[in-house]
Amino acid sequence: MGTAEHPRGTSLRGLQARWRALTTRWLERRSPAARQVTLSHRKLFILPSRAGLGLLLVILLLWLLGTNYENNLVFAMAFLMASLFAVLPVHTFANLSGLNLRLLSAPPAFAGDFARVRIAAGRIGRRQREHIEICWPPEEGAQFDLVDTESREIDVALPVNRRGRIRAPRLRVQSRYPLGLFRCWSHVDLDIEILVYPAPRDLGPLPLGAAPGEGDSPERRRGGDDFAGLRPYQPGHSLRHVAWKHFAGGRDLHSKDYDSGADTRLWLDWDLLAGRDVETRLSGLCHWVLEAERAQIPYGLRLPGSNLSPSLGESHRQRALAALAEFPLQEV
């Protein structure tokens, strides 16, 4: 969080960073991260909104009017407004207090897109809740009521820019009910972790039949005529290649692997995109994964340090994209 740009902390930005770190630490203590949070006085803050300050100004003007005209009815109006100003925060606070938020799901998203996090909001007790906004601060977020129902599921969008496993910042839950003159808010940490895939980027068509660039070494591709060994059987493997003798010997079902100069299967290889920086390569691979999935061509993924054998389907896609997302930052 804190930037090390200004070690002495004399500049404004340094001070700001320090302040933010301080408040964050305080918030951590006061309202620790949890999948489920019930808002209470420990977590809620309340202040008049700008319109509320406007009402204070109106009260002051009314008081001046009443004083100068010695007019008790104007005074009464001023005092009525002042009392309203005293009563309102209770209602605003009560609107949020006892609200229960629970993380339902935080599905992965692509960098540069929005992560849509699903949250269940419920109320404790009979009091109806109105006009609750929930958002990640600069964003608009969502607004909901709990009037006719006890609970409700809400989607909140968080813009994600960097791939990786992202820890979502604190959510802001706020309400200006009933008159918009007070704002009650809480910054809750629902312990949301979002897996962010790299942003897909079109760097060329799918490398069908392309050779992975492995220097001058002889290429080894599966699916040729020369036996190269056994590998665990997976659906989609040709039955002709099943090592039946092996299987009959009481061992697991294996496919015989053959090498050949021309592998027909699709390999999305890190090395195919040599010469570009890490993130661009990951984005290109991500695009290919999506393309291959769309074209229903089984594909494998080769990254430095991890290999995913060719396959197809939702879980395979997720595994491939997750591998891309979790590729260590700043390697090479």
Added chain:
Amino acid sequence: MTRPDSLLPRESLLWIFAAQFTVLLPHFTRLPLWIIFGWALAVLWRVEVYRGRREFPGRLVKLLAVSVALLGLVLSYRRWFALEPMVALLAVSFALKNLELLSRRDAFLSLLLAYFVAATLFVFEQTIPYALYGVLAAVVVTAALSAQLGGFSARPRRALGLSLRLLAQSAPLMLLLFMVIPRLGPLWAVPQNSGGASTGISDSMTPGDFTRLSKSDQPALRIAFDGPVPAPEQRYWRGLVYSHFDGRRWSQGFGVDPREGAPVSWRKTENPLPEVGPRYRYRVIQEPTRNQWLFAMARPHSETRGVGETRDDRLVRSVPVYSRFAYDVRSWPRSSLVQRPELGDFERRRNLQLPAEGNPRARAWAQNLAQEHQDGAAISAAVLEFFHRRFTYTLKPPALGQDSVDEFLFGSQQGFCEHFAGSYVFMMRAAGVPARVVAGYQGGEWVDQEEYLLVRQYDAHAWAEIWTPSRGWQRVDPTAAVSPERIRDGLQSAAAEEFMEDSLLPLHRFSLLNRLRLQWDMINYRWYQTVVSFDSDSQQNLLKRLLGEVSPLRLAAFLLIPAAIGLCLLLLWLWWGGRGQQLPRAQRLYLKFCRRMAGVGVPRRSGEAPRDYARRIATEAPRLAAMASAVTAAYERAAYADDPSAERQLGRLLRQWRLGAMLANVAPRRHQAQA
């Protein structure tokens, strides 16, 4: 996903317009027509924009609108430092703001302004109906504010209900603040409500003035006495002294009118009046007259701020009475005077002034009288005797010509108080006795067990005062010589036939209606006494009555104790609303049982069925096995078989167990004590 700062939705707009209409409506009579039209036009335009038929006005149109509005204000109002232009300016800003009612912020601005406009109404009117209207306006504006959130809140019933609830919850605190917050008095001079013609008695008297007043039953004064009450024939409420006569018109004259340089004593310390002796204490609540003069009995003294005393025994206010005004007065009857009266040269000349010519017959007769009688009292008696013998009292006197006094005295001999008073003073002056005409009200009607005296415009009266060296200024009422009933019983009996015959409904004739009117007047009076005229004095009195003595400590307690109680109630309300769904009784009892078991070290695991739990208790705490199985069996019967007797049994079992646990707790302690 909704954008909170997006264009205002339909409900928002409608609510804003409703709020504006509500707060502007009572001002409609006061505002120039073009402002109302301009406002309606702006609303129409904004609605058209909403319906997509028209664009928001461009910069040029807006500039034009602002210039037209400013020009209109300049042309409509000569005086800028006044109340009406201020309200007009607020109304104009409403209208102009409507043309660019874009965002939530604009909506809030417009509605906060509406609160202010709602309150400006009270500067003009402070009666009960207007106060109620003010409450209505506050409710509508608050509802409009709540509707700005949109969705459920914008539904009319919900918004109004919420608004009523919020304001009702604010009311107790408002009352407390109303009682406690000190009133500082004006911080700077402010423009007063100067619209409309002055009502009541004017600063001069021409024939016909008082007959005009006799047709009005509007209240003029309400007077409440503290202590003795003067007899009906003593109730003369002096307002003006006319010293100057130009042949037709009586006026105050130079040196008598405070506006023309007559000295007024504003200082309360120099009190020339005796501190002892008989006196009347009373409080006068005067309806707005738009004039400075006040009404009191002779020799008045007032402690009320802004009230001064003139040399000719009257009270005046530093500013005209634009809204109802209350002042406390003490009056000493003349007889209690100890000082020897003196009449200065200037005053003597002032009160002997007559026009150079005119009314020769009256002058000649007056000089005759002066020669025949030795002192002023005797001359006065002769004139009154003349009135008594020959004259009739009527509300419809014939018109008089150039020499009005001559024509009245020797011609028509029919008249109203102004004729009697005017010609009497003329005669006395012509005979060399200093005399002056006094105008004010005489009499009044008791309201509800003599709580206060209601003086109406038709009680307006003119009488005279003459100077006698021995007793100073003395009141003489020539009308009393002609029609004693007028003074004793009021105008209604003195001129019963003519009285108010012009009014459409002779309301005074129906006693029930009259009683109702008096009842209403009394409610108004109470309202004015307790609320409208609540000032720092009454505040002190009230606090003294409530607290015994006004010390900072007690005041703080007075403020803080209700505040603390209110806070507790609110917390209670929060807890009540936030508390979970009420579980069935059996469930609650069983949960209690689980808590107790957790207390003795066998907590129920999550998701553990009651029967399993009972079995586990039996193995882990065999001592409690029998009780646990009984409780579980009772609970199962109560919860699943809806057996009310099982529910009762469950309660009994738990009570017994607690008793047993308490005894068990006490027993070891006793052993320890013995050991």
